[in-house]
Amino acid sequence: MDLAGIDQRLTDRQSMRCRQTEEALPVRTTDIEGALTVRTNHIGGALSVLTAGIEGALLVITAECAACDEKHGSSSPVTLDPYRSASPPSHGGGAAPHHGGLTMAPAHATYAITGATGRLGGRIARRLADAGIEQTLLARTPARAPRLAGATPAPGAYDDHEALVRALRETDRVLMVSAAESPDRLHAHRTFVDAAAEAGVAHLVYISFYAAAPEATFTLARDHWHTEQHIRASGIPFTFLRDNLYADFMPALVGADGAIRGPAGDGRAAVVAQDDIADAAVAVLRGPHPHVGRTYELTGPEALTLTDVARILTAVGGRPVSYVPETIEEAYASRAAFGAADWQLDAWVSTYTAIADGSLATVTTAIPDLTGHPAAPLEQVLRTASGPPAG
Ligand SMILES: NC(=O)c1ccc[n+]([C@@H]2O[C@H](COP(=O)([O-])OP(=O)(O)OC[C@H]3O[C@@H](n4cnc5c(N)ncnc54)[C@H](OP(=O)(O)O)[C@@H]3O)[C@@H](O)[C@H]2O)c1
Numbered sequence: 001m002d003l004a005g006i007d008q009r010l011t012d013r014q015s016m017r018c019r020q021t022e023e024a025l026p027v028r029t030t031d032i033e034g035a036l037t038v039r040t041n042h043i044g045g046a047l048s049v050l051t052a053g054i055e056g057a058l059l060v061i062t063a064e065c066a067a068c069d070e071k072h073g074s075s076s077p078v079t080l081d082p083y084r085s086a087s088p089p090s091h092g093g094g095a096a097p098h099h100g101g102l103t104m105a106p107a108h109a110t111y112a113i114t115g116a117t118g119r120l121g122g123r124i125a126r127r128l129a130d131a132g133i134e135q136t137l138l139a140r141t142p143a144r145a146p147r148l149a150g151a152t153p154a155p156g157a158y159d160d161h162e163a164l165v166r167a168l169r170e171t172d173r174v175l176m177v178s179a180a181e182s183p184d185r186l187h188a189h190r191t192f193v194d195a196a197a198e199a200g201v202a203h204l205v206y207i208s209f210y211a212a213a214p215e216a217t218f219t220l221a222r223d224h225w226h227t228e229q230h231i232r233a234s235g236i237p238f239t240f241l242r243d244n245l246y247a248d249f250m251p252a253l254v255g256a257d258g259a260i261r262g263p264a265g266d267g268r269a270a271v272v273a274q275d276d277i278a279d280a281a282v283a284v285l286r287g288p289h290p291h292v293g294r295t296y297e298l299t300g301p302e303a304l305t306l307t308d309v310a311r312i313l314t315a316v317g318g319r320p321v322s323y324v325p326e327t328i329e330e331a332y333a334s335r336a337a338f339g340a341a342d343w344q345l346d347a348w349v350s351t352y353t354a355i356a357d358g359s360l361a362t363v364t365t366a367i368p369d370l371t372g373h374p375a376a377p378l379e380q381v382l383r384t385a386s387g388p389p390a391g
Contacts, residue, residue, distance in 0.1 A: 110170055111135040111285060114156060115177030117144045119248070120207065123278035124175055125151060138167055158188035164195035172202040173285050181220060183343055189227040197234040203288040204236045205281055210244040210297055211359055218354035219346045239284050240295040244360055247271040247300055247381040250309050259324045262352030263331045264306050269360040270299035272367065273376040280370040296366040301375045303361045309378065316382040328353065
């Protein structure tokens, strides 16, 4: 029996209808390690699979439903038929149908995207829309969500548990962009994950940060690691896309005087294009099965010093940009005038110290592996962003 093949069919949301009550039951499946588990929100319990196999065009599962046993006083196994239009399969086990049986029919997977009002989530939402995929756009301000074919905005602030459970209840695949930096971001992330678990989401793709770790030099990468841990503990099948620094973000490092200042020494970062991250995210969302439980470190094709970054910015932008290394003390002092909170200052300065100590330097093949195309170098990203040359 090819259990992996069976799971592939089942990770798409399927509608399961109770033949007795005609009620549509949302179903999600979790991975199979010898025992396939099919969960339904309706009965809140697991169906333990007794047998599973392919009969002709039918996937036939014989399962035992403890919750429905209690509810209906039946101890009969149920047969799940993946093709609503097909006649019920004979499952060979001789078991009587469970209160008329349950039918399960394949349907299109449903998608919800966060961060669509922003740069990365917006790119991902546009790609899905261009592919003709319907999606819910979860937004703090739904009116600001982009107008895309097949896209429906819904309230989705990360700390609004109830709204999120409502919006995600019929959703299979969710993209979670990390929230704006704030002192309570981790709490908001945990709230989002808890809501996704309660809603029965089948796959969560989380946009994390490169080399996320509890003691990461870049302080915000610690939040990402804690978020990842919470997702693991939630039981939702997941994929983590850990992004290096955004290549698109490099121009923002330049001060008004044309200098990038920070304690990065001559360390390197393998900056990655948001377009490439979006392509990778869409690939995972559309075909999640091989990526369940996987963590990908997404980088560009080269690890650059900030001297390299300044040179490329100069070449593309036409105005001179330089890199001026600071000590850590100088970095805190030069940013003191912004009056930012300590956690924010630590985040700013540690972006550079993480470059200095090599935390962001290793180039990976995750972008080409996931997307089938090469990762874009910084120069290409900047030229694409600045558009074709005038004249
Ligand atoms: N790897 C890097 O170099 C790097 C650099 C900067 C940021 N980041 C992280 O990557 C994320 C995506 O980057 P981006 O360029 O797309 O940022 P962006 O353009 O600022 O977009 C962020 C998106 O997240 C939404 N959002 C923020 N906080 C939220 C919350 N609490 N609840 C619901 N939605 C929330 C925003 O919605 P609103 O429209 O309501 O604000 C917006 O749609 C950022 O949010 C940040 O966590 C990474």
